Amino acid sequence: xxxxxxxxxxxxxxxxxxxxxxxxxxxxxxxYMLNLKNVAxxxxxxxxxxxxxxxxxxxxxxxxRHFLDTIPANSFAKIEPIMETVFGINNEFWVSFYINKVMxxxxxxxxxxxxxxxxxxxxxxxxxxxxxxx
Numbered sequence: 001x002x003x004x005x006x007x008x009x010x011x012x013x014x015x016x017x018x019x020x021x022x023x024x025x026x027x028x029x030x031x032y033m034l035n036l037k038n039v040a041x042x043x044x045x046x047x048x049x050x051x052x053x054x055x056x057x058x059x060x061x062x063x064x065r066h067f068l069d070t071i072p073a074n075s076f077a078k079i080e081p082i083m084e085t086v087f088g089i090n091n092e093f094w095v096s097f098y099i100n101k102v103m104x105x106x107x108x109x110x111x112x113x114x115x116x117x118x119x120x121x122x123x124x125x126x127x128x129x130x131x132x133x134x
Contacts, residue, residue, distance in 0.1 A: 007103075007104070007105070008102060008104055010095075010104050010105070010106040011037075012035070012036040012037045012134075013033070013034065013035060013036065013037070013041070013095065013097075013104075013106065013134070014033070014034040014036060014108075014124075014132050014133060014134040015031065015032070015033055015034070015079070015093045015095065015108040015132070015133050016031070016032045016034060016076075016123045016126065016130045016131065016132040016133075017029055017030070017031050017032075017082060017091075017110065017115050017130050017131045017132075018030055018031075018032060018123055018126060018128050018129070018130035019117070019128075019129065019130060020128055028081055029081065029082045029083070029084060029115075030078055030079075030080070030081050030082065031048070031078070031079040031080050031081075031082050031093065032076050032077065032078055032079060032123070032126060033046060033068065033071065033076060033077050033079055033093075033095060034075075034076045034123070034124065034125055034126070034132075035071040035072070035073060035074065035075055035076065036074065036124065036125070036134075037073055037074070037099075038073050038074065039073050039099060040070055040071065040072045040073050040099075041070070041071050041097040041098065041099055041104075042069070042070045042097065042098045042099070043069070043070075043096075043097055043098045044067070044068040044069060044070065044071055044077070044095070044096070044097040045065065045066070045067055045068075045095070045096045045097070046065070046066045046068065046079050046093055046094070046095050046096075047063060047064070047065050047066075047093070047094040048063070048064045048065075048066070048079065048080060048091070048092065048093050048094075049061055049062070049063040049064070049091075049092050050086045050089045050090065050091045050092070051089055051090055051092070052088070052089030052090045052112050053089070053112075054088055054089060059089055061086060061089075064080060066079055066080060071097075074125065075125060076125050076126055079093065082115075087112075087113065087115045087116070088112055088113060089112050090109055090110065090111055090112055091109070091110040091115070092107060092108070092109045092110075093107070093108045093109075093110075094106075094107045094108075095107075095108065108133045109133075110131065110133065114131065115131050116131075117129075119131045
């Protein structure tokens with residue numbers, strides 16, 4: 001039964017959207033996964049999608065899948081660039097990974113309009129400003 005399944009709780013894992021300069025000196029937004037644990041996480045799979053209303057019309061982005069393999073302890077990995085045009089809808093990142101052969105997963109949802117400079121904090125490990133969900 002579903003009530004008998006108790007998945008382990010995900011802690012010390014975060015997803016952040018960071019505004020930064022690219023190699024050409026232009027501003028761009030990137031999504032990162034942060035491993036704030038003292039152990040590596042393995043088999044990291046991230047699925048991203050956006051959905052919501054834009055000017056009263058239902059919109060959904062393509063679903064992207066990223067295999068990040070292993071993220072060492074206290075480090076981060078870039079998931080994907082993200083366009084400002086989708087900040088008006090919900091942006092969901094479903095993260096799955098293994099620690100000691102135990103599978104963990106969690107959805108991180110940046111609600112519509114939550115990715116903005118008014119919500120910026122200093123992102124740990126990356127040491128840049130952005131929006132983070134832990």
